[in-house]
Amino acid sequence: MIVRRLIKPVGVLSLSLLFFYGCTNTTENASETQSEELVEEEVMFEEDDMDVVFPSLLQIATIFKRSGLDYTEGLANKPENVSQYESQMSQSFNFGVYSADLAYCVLNNQTQKSILYLNNVQTLSDKLGLSSVFSAEDLFASFEKNINNQDSLLYIISNLQERLDEHLQNNEMDHMSSIYFTGGWVEAMYMATQSSDASKNSGSSANIIEQALILDVILSALNKHPQKDNTLVTESINALSELKTKVDNFAFVKDRPIEEIPLEEIVVTDQEVEVIATTIAALRNKFINS
C-alpha cells in the first residue's frame, strides 16, 4: 500500500527534474542560434570595456636592477609576516608584494631568501585558490636544483607568471590580476625609492618616474574591480590617485600626454622622487600591516 502511494510522487519528482533539465538545456541550445539578419552598423565602444595587459613584476624588477639599484638588506617584506594576512584582499595584495620580493631576491642572488619568498608566494596562492599554478610540477625541487643558476630561476619565475595569467583568465578571475599587480608594483616602487641609490642615481630616478607613468592604467583597473568598495582597494585608489595628481604636476610632465615624453627628457629633482617615496611607503605599510 505504502509502495503504491510512494511510487507516484517519486516518479513524478524524477520526471519533473528530468523535464526541468531538458527544458533548461533546450533553452540554452535555442539561444545558440540567431537571426539570419546581419547588422552592419558600427558598434560604439565604451572605454570602460577596455582591458589592461599588465607587465610582469619580474620585468619591472629587472628594469630597476639594470638601472643600478642594488640589494638593500631589510627592505623586502618580512617573510614571517605571511601568517598575519587573513582576509582575502590582504592575502591578494601581499601575494603581489611577496612576488615582487621574490623577483628582487633572485635578481640579487639572495638564494636562501628567494626560497623563503617562493614559499610565501605558494602559501598565499593556496589560500587564494591558485594552488594549480604551483602544482603542475615540483616547483620547489626545480627551484632548489637551479638555485645557483640565475637564468634558470628567472625562467622558472616567468613560467610561474604565465601559469598564473592562464589560471586567472581561464577561471573568470582576471579581475584579481589588478590587485596582485598593484601589490607587487607598490613593493617594487618601495624598494626602488627607499634604496640609498634612488636620489643619487639618475638612471634609477628616471625609471621610478617611468613606472609612475602607468598610474592611470593601474587606477583604471582598480576602479573597475568588483570589490572596489573593499577598504584596502579604496585606500589604494585614493593613495594612487593622489600620487597621480602630484606626478601630473611635475615640471617635465605638465601639459604633455605621457606617451609623448621621451625617457631622456625625464628630469626629476630629489624632492619629486621623495614625493613618490612618501606616498608609496605609506600605501605599502597599509598592505603589509593589513
Next chain:
Amino acid sequence: MRLIKYSFFLSFGTLLLMMAYAFSEKQQQSGSVCNSVDIRKQSREMFKPEFHYDASKSTYITFMNKKQFKELEVPLYIGEKYKVIFNTTSLPQDIDIEIYDKKYSSKSRTQLFNSKDVKEVSEGVYVFEPSKPMRRMYIDYSIPPTSGEIEKGCVIVTLGYKIKKL
C-alpha cells in the same frame, strides 16, 4: 520506512546525475572554445632564446549578428624590446587585429600593425615587433558579424621582452 529512504535516494541520485552531466558538458564546451595551454606553449617556444614571457591576455569571443569591437591597453617601457604574438587558431572565423599608438577615442592615432597586411608566421599566428620605443600600445580586435549558429572562440595575445644582460 525503507521505501521512503529508497525514494529519497532515487530522487537525489537523479538530481546529482543531471548536475554532473551539466557540469561535464560545460567543461567540455569551455575547453573546446580555447586551447590556451597549447597556444601558450607554442608562444613560449617562439620567444626562445631571446625573449622572456611578460604578459598575455585571452579574449573570449562570441560571434553575433552585429559587428563587435574590443580594445586592449598595453603599458610598455621605453628602452625595452618587445615581441607580440597573436594566436587566432581557436577562432572559428577570422577577425581583424590592429595595433595603434593611441586609444580608440584619439583623433590622431597611428596604425602600427594590421593583420590583413602581414603574413602569418604559421596558420593563424601573427607576430609584431615594435620598431620604435613606445609607452603604450592599443590592440584592437574588430569582430565581423555572422549569421546562423552562434560560434565562440578565443584569441590570445602574448608579450615577451628581450632579455638583456643585468
